[in-house]
Amino acid sequence: MILPAPIPDRVDVVIFGGGVAGLWTRWRLEHAGYSTLLLESSSLGHGQTIASQGILHRGTKYAFGKDVSQASMELLMAQEVWSRAIKGVDGPDLRRVTVLSPTTVMWTSESFLSRFTGAVAAGVLKSDVKKLEGDARPAAFKSAPKAVNVWEIDEKVVDSSTLVRELARVVRGPMASLAPDAHTHWDLPGMLSWTDAAGRSHATHASAAVLCAGVGNESLITSLAGTTSVPGAAASHVSQRRPLHMVMMRGAPCDLFGHCIRELSDKPRLTVTSARDADSFVWYLGGSLAEDGVSRDESTQIDAAKLAVHECLPWVDVSRASWATLRVDRAEGRTATGKRPDTPIVSHIAAAGHTLAVWPTKLALAPAAAGRVFDLLETAGIRPTGVIDAGEPALSPAPLPWNEGGVRWR
Ligand SMILES: Cc1cc2nc3c(=O)[nH]c(=O)nc-3n(C[C@H](O)[C@H](O)[C@H](O)COP(=O)(O)OP(=O)(O)OC[C@H]3O[C@@H](n4cnc5c(N)ncnc54)[C@H](O)[C@@H]3O)c2cc1C
Structure with missing residues (x-):
């Protein structure tokens, strides 16, 4: 058992959220x-x-859309950073992260329009994709008709659980639990007080706080707004949510990592990733x-998934x-249209x-988000005073969705 490290009296930065x-x-x-x-x-990583x-992502799938350049550029630059980290050359040492697949594929269904879209996409992306023929195609395409075009995309797929585990291990600063509904209070630089999961109260002096709590940023910002009268402090001014209704399919015959593209859209009809599961695979759709x-109930969504798999992979x-x-x-950080931002968003509260x-x-x-945080702290004049070594991480990664106890398989 890993004993929790003592909570330091003073730190430079408190980070909320271990996703x-x-x-990073x-x-x-x-x-x-x-x-x-x-x-x-x-x-860690829950959410x-x-x-x-x-x-x-290499940005490839965004190359079909109107808002191509910024998203693609950012993703391309980030790819290099990830590659170096996974090789252990530079950045956090992620050599022990499981790379589930070194590449993904993009494929079309048999319809003419879909094949046309595929051809256009491959033309736009010619330096990024390679057409796969015959045995070079993944096992999932063994029985696919010739009219189905398959391209390989140079983008890795990593196992999120080992990623979280390794990112938690590469630095040794203290981590502590926070009661989910904890009342936190701060006005930085100054004392930050909070309650841990066991109900104990703590206080630490911090120069800055960084909120990386995903959807939890909303309540953190709202609790701040509740203690101030500063306009624009409300979470709805700076954040947005875009819901998803994912599907998990247990018992797939082989693994598959890729996007089935549909007619002239930057949104794939289906994106499939896989995980080993006893003697078969789980497909995550x-x-x-x-x-x-999002508007479908569970059973209608499963029917829609069966149809999508049938349309994209009828064989x-x-x-x-x-x-x-x-x-x-x-x-996400809020955009004027409510659509996906092109870049990471870091807002000063x-x-x-x-x-x-x-x-x-x-x-x-x-x-890229971490780089922006570093730049903003430096610009704000917050200087490092030296890291604290608290040893092994005190918290573990959340379970993968298909390993969660409460999943209802049909
Ligand atoms: C289904 C799905 C598929 C995706 N697929 C991809 C993909 O293939 N490639 C890609 O690049 N992106 C993908 N994304 C987007 C990507 O997962 C997110 O952008 C990213 O994981 C967000 O990380 P985060 O650390 O900001 O938030 P999270 O991962 O949500 O982490 C937030 C952390 O904060 C903790 N927390 C919550 N509230 C509090 C609080 N009040 N105080 C302290 N801690 C708190 C949580 O427990 C969690 O550990 C996908 C997203 C979803 C939902």
Whole structure:
């Protein structure tokens, strides 16, 4: 058993939330010599990071949309950072993260329009994709007709659980639990007081706070707004949620990582990632299925998933699979249109002194979000006073969605 490290009396930065944003930010700050304390209200990565599909997007799928450039550029730059970390060359040492697949595929259904879209996409993306023929295609395409085009995309898929575990291990600053409904109070620089999961009260002097709590940023900002009268402090002014209704399919015959593209859209009809599960695989299904399925109930969403799998992969037999769904919200910085931001968003919550709220927008963009936090703290004149070594991480990653106890398989 890992005993919790003592809570330090004083740190440079308190980070709320141990998902990919909080953990990468913690690495970035400790690397620069800041002392940090990470406060987590559940298990590490609970919410989005563990539930993500783990695709380190290259920006390829955004190349079809109107808002191409910014998102694609940011993602392309982030790719290099991830590659170096996974190789252990630079950045947090992520050599022990499981890379589930070194590449993804993009494929079309048999319809003419879909094949046309695929051809256009491949033309736009010619330096990023490679057409796969014959045995070079993944096992899931073994029985696919010739009219189905398959391209390989140079984007890795990582296992979110080992990612969270390794990010938590690469730095040794203290982490502590926070009661989920804890009343936190701060006005930084100054004392931050909170209650831990066992009901004990703590206080730490901090120079700055960084909110990386995903959807939890809303309540943190709201509790701040409640203690101040500063206009614009409300969470709704700076954040938004975009819900998803994901589907899990247990009993897949092989693994598959990729996007089934549909007619002239930047949203894939289906995005499939996989995990080993006893003697078969779990397919984790997102893309338009998950976005459009938000208004569907569980059983209608499963029917929609069966249809989508049939339309995208009619040659794969999934008749003996069992199915379940997962509702999860993407938490993002607010955009004027409510659509996906192109970049990570880091907002200064002026009502609370040196407090920054972070939404990476994508798992892949967590390094960029962390870089922005570092730049803003430096600009604000917050200087590092030296890291604290608290030993092994005191908290563990949340379970993967298909391993959660309460999942109802049908
Ligand atoms: C279904 C799904 C699939 C996705 N797939 C991909 C993908 O393939 N590729 C990609 O790049 N992006 C993907 N994303 C987006 C990506 O997962 C998120 O952008 C990213 O994980 C957000 O990380 P985060 O650390 O900001 O938030 P989270 O991962 O939600 O972490 C927040 C952390 O804060 C904790 N917390 C909550 N409230 C509090 C509080 N009050 N105090 C302290 N701690 C708190 C939580 O327990 C959690 O540990 C996906 C998102 C979803 C939902």
